[in-house]
Amino acid sequence: MAKLDILRYPDPKLHTVAKPVQAIDTRIRTLVKDMIETMYDANGIGLAATQVNVHERLVVIDVSENRDEPIVLINPTITWMGDERIKGEEGCLSVPGIYDGVERATAIKVRAQDADGNSRELEAEGLLAVCVQHELDHLMGKVFVEYLSPLKRNRIKSKLLKALRDED
Numbered sequence: 001m002a003k004l005d006i007l008r009y010p011d012p013k014l015h016t017v018a019k020p021v022q023a024i025d026t027r028i029r030t031l032v033k034d035m036i037e038t039m040y041d042a043n044g045i046g047l048a049a050t051q052v053n054v055h056e057r058l059v060v061i062d063v064s065e066n067r068d069e070p071i072v073l074i075n076p077t078i079t080w081m082g083d084e085r086i087k088g089e090e091g092c093l094s095v096p097g098i099y100d101g102v103e104r105a106t107a108i109k110v111r112a113q114d115a116d117g118n119s120r121e122l123e124a125e126g127l128l129a130v131c132v133q134h135e136l137d138h139l140m141g142k143v144f145v146e147y148l149s150p151l152k153r154n155r156i157k158s159k160l161l162k163a164l165r166d167e168d
Contacts, residue, residue: 004038004052008164009095010157015141016055018048021074024117028058028074032115035060036070044093046131048138051094059135063127071122073112076136079121082107090134090144096163098156102147104130 007014021028031054039047039060049058062070087103108129110122124132134144145153 002034002037003041004034006038006042006047006051006093007053009092009143009145009160011094013053013055014050014094014138014143016050017141018050018055018057018139021056021058021113024074024113024115028056029115031058032060032072036062036072039070039093040067042093045127046135047093048135050138050141057139059132059139061128061131061135063131071128072115073110073122073132073135074114074117076110076112076132076139078108078133078136079111080109081105086130088130090130092134092144094138094143095145095156095160098145098160100145100148100152102134102144104133106130108132110136 035047035049035052038052045063046059046061049056057075059073059076060070082105084106085103086106087101089099090102091099106129107125110124110132112120114120145156
């Protein structure tokens with residue numbers, strides 16, 4: 001397994017809309033393993049393929065307390081969203097060190113395939129529901145800071161660009 005590089009906002013590749021996974025083959029299974037390792041290594045609870053510069057509809061998530069229950073969603077689609085909404089602090093591995101409030105549905109249903117190609121339907125509430133919505137946004141080329149005001153977004157962009165310059 002290999003740790004993958006995570007794209008950082010405002011990298012324009014984060015705005016690429018992911019295409020469906022055509023075949024769940026060795027390449028995809030290896031990508032799943034590498035993404036899970038990368039997510040755990042970065043102390044994240046979710047990672048979309050878009051964030052590792054692979055523009056296919058694949059996300060990995062683990063909101064379990066022991067970090068040992070990864071969920072793989074290939075070609076995920078939200079089939080139902082509850083009416084109740086919650087505004088919670090979100091962060092993102094592609095936007096390091098930045099947290100802000102985003103409003104999301106508190107309950108959803110998702111249809112997807114797992115790493116073996118089996119169809120599954122996932123009912124999610126609370127943190128898992130928020131995480132799924134956040135990761136599926138990535139597949140649509142959307143980063144959570146786009147829910148914020150233009151002023152906040154520009155401040156975040158400036159801060160992260162400065163951090164990148166300081167690293168070089």
